[in-house]
Amino acid sequence: MNDGFNRLPKELADHFTKPFARFLRIEAAAGAILLFFAVSAFAVSNSPWSNAFLAFWDTSIGLTFGSSGYSHSLKHWINEGLMTLFFFVVALELKRELVLGELRNPRIAALSFAAALGGMLVPAGVFLILQSSGPAAHGWGTVVATDTAFLIACLAVLGSRVPHSLRLFLLSLAIFDDIGAILVVALGYGHALDWRALALAALGLAIVFGMARLGVRAIALYVVAGILIWLALDASGIHATLTGVLLGLMTPTKVWISNRRLNAILDRVFTSGDVRQAGDRAERRALQLAGIATREAISPVERLESALHPWVGFAILPLFAFANAGVTLSTADLRGTVATAIFLGFVFGKPVGVLSLSFLAVRLGMATRPPDLSWSTLGAGGLLTGIGFTMALLIAEAAFSQDVLSGAKIGILSASIVSAVVGILALAWLTRKPPQASGDMINSGGSPHVSRHPQNSHSDR
16 A cells, blocks of 8 residues: 555645746746747837837628627737736735735735835835826836736846745835735726726626635636626726726635545545446545535645636737837837836836835834845845736827837837846856865865765765
């Protein structure tokens, strides 16, 4: 009998560190794919096929019912439809970390929250100062968010040299300000509110809450409810991607099937013989029950995040980049004040805001800084928060008119490149391995040094 199959893993920490590590691996790979599609979009938009490429995303897609219809451009379906799933996964990851992961400690979570708040307020202030009361001042929200996928991809370049505490800090910071950014979009860049549609969306959310309280487990019902809520918010004048945030934060973190019940159900299957050939319906029912129990032994938050995260990272975000990163380069846009304000807001405002409010939160006793996360390392990591890209492009599309949108995109792209390069170099320098003293390698006779205390050497392994 193999005892390895009849007990839980010894390390309880695996329940939250493994999902976190998986999230990082997918984000790192997705960042590379995202970069490829962003560069491709930029290249095509500056080629002879530029006009056809840019016009393609304005193609209208929808349904017609007699004299009435419901349609949007292809870019709208991507930016507000598919990106809803992106924010749903972001909200799931935030809730999992807050309830099940390392952000369960309120003072550790407070450090990331304070940093995210500073990383939103300071760059927005820099942008507003530079734009003062001009017509582009309305676009201050462009500089408030950090791109999670690109940030994690940059950390992946440095590998294990980056402290785990910095990875957690930056990931949770990016998630916090992604949520903040979508609230900015929903409330600051919507259209005139339709209160009836807003009431229908609220009713839909109440129904979802009620279904969860009643124990409804059918995912299909929640998908239908989510689509109806999205349609209501889209008609209400609020950015419909808010649907993903709300539903993600409402998703339960508790499992339906306990370990004890799961073991009992599996024992019933193991003692039922070969159910694949048996004609007894009860035995087949036991196998079906085992399948349901195995699935429901994982919380809905973890199950949905695991299922959707690869689709978001490898399909939705690259498609978003391909649809939005296209910009025709011109010298006028390079010299534009909007591009300069966005560049300075990201490259300087972001790290200053992250470091200053983190320091203030710790000094006031509101937050705790992990012992292995020095202020210099935190500041260097803060340089990477100037990578805006995904959310910045999304907000720019909603905030700017067409005559300044190209300049805004150039500011976003240039700031993201500079922030990534400077952040990686700063972290590489801070985490470099010190040169090993020659006395540690050889003794005075020139032969390899051998410890006289083997018991100490053993304890270090």
